Amino acid sequence: EAQVTQNPRYLITVTGKKLTVTCSQNMNHEYMSWYRQDPGLGLRQIYYSMNVEVTDKGDVPEGYKVSRKEKRNFPLILESPSPNQTSLYFCASSLGKGGGGYSPLHFGNGTRLTVT
Amino acid sequence: AQSVTQLDSQVPVFEEAPVELRCNYSSSVSVYLFWYVQYPNQGLQLLLKYLSGSTLVKGINGFEAEFNKSQTSFHLRKPSVHISDTAEYFCAVSDLSNQGGKLIFGQGTELSVKP
Numbered sequence: 001e002a003q004v005t006q007n008p009r010y011l012i013t014v015t016g017k018k019l020t021v022t023c024s025q026n027m028n029h030e031y032m033s034w035y036r037q038d039p040g041l042g043l044r045q046i047y048y049s050m051n052v053e054v055t056d057k058g059d060v061p062e063g064y065k066v067s068r069k070e071k072r073n074f075p076l077i078l079e080s081p082s083p084n085q086t087s088l089y090f091c092a093s094s095l096g097k098g099g100g101g102y103s104p105l106h107f108g109n110g111t112r113l114t115v116t
Numbered sequence: 117a118q119s120v121t122q123l124d125s126q127v128p129v130f131e132e133a134p135v136e137l138r139c140n141y142s143s144s145v146s147v148y149l150f151w152y153v154q155y156p157n158q159g160l161q162l163l164l165k166y167l168s169g170s171t172l173v174k175g176i177n178g179f180e181a182e183f184n185k186s187q188t189s190f191h192l193r194k195p196s197v198h199i200s201d202t203a204e205y206f207c208a209v210s211d212l213s214n215q216g217g218k219l220i221f222g223q224g225t226e227l228s229v230k231p
Contacts, residue, residue, distance in 0.1 A: 004159070090160070107160045
């Protein structure tokens with residue numbers, strides 16, 4: 001089954017403790033992206049990747065890192081999480097560039113992160 | 117810069133009633149338009165999209181949307197909703213000149229269908 005898999009689904013951590021949220025897709029998509037969803041703000045893009053070893057900042061990249069060493073994986077790294085990073089995070093992938101054309105974005109089921 | 121405004125944050129309706137979820141966008145170039153749906157505890161999935169051609173677009177689950185260029189709107193409609201349509205709906209816009217098609221999402225509209 002074609003899917004984007006995120007882990008974990010839920011994560012509670014403390015300020016400053018490094019964490020990684022994994023994302024993997026099995027559709028051979030070139031484009032992958034991370035979003036955060038906050039009430040009243042919709043989805044905001046954190047980082048995206050057009051292909052292996054190619055990553056770029058989205059609209060809210062501060063406090064986050066990503067890597068794209070292989071096509072299927074795109075982990076999100078929080079080196080020193082803070083309470084304002086408490087949010088619902090989504091990974092997405094697309095055959096096309098950005099999901100804004102003929103190839104839609106495929107989303108994972110989300111990771112709910114709480115930083116205390 | 118592009119932006120998307122969903123005019124209603126919450127829309128409560130009764131089952132079998134019609135519904136319209138409103139979306140306006142701003143862009144100085146031609147755009148592609150999308151509606152995504154997010155069911156509880158799930159990721160977003162594509163409901164429908166306008167890329168070109170007919171301004172009336174039909175999507176899954178009986179939803180449709182109409183692209184109105186003069187009013188820069190892309191409202192989502194369904195003539196008769198079901199309990200199972202309860203979800204959050206996101207309007208999104210893109211243009212291919214912006215980072216190769218990056219999507220800009222609206223704030224979301226929570227549709228709550230009551231029996």
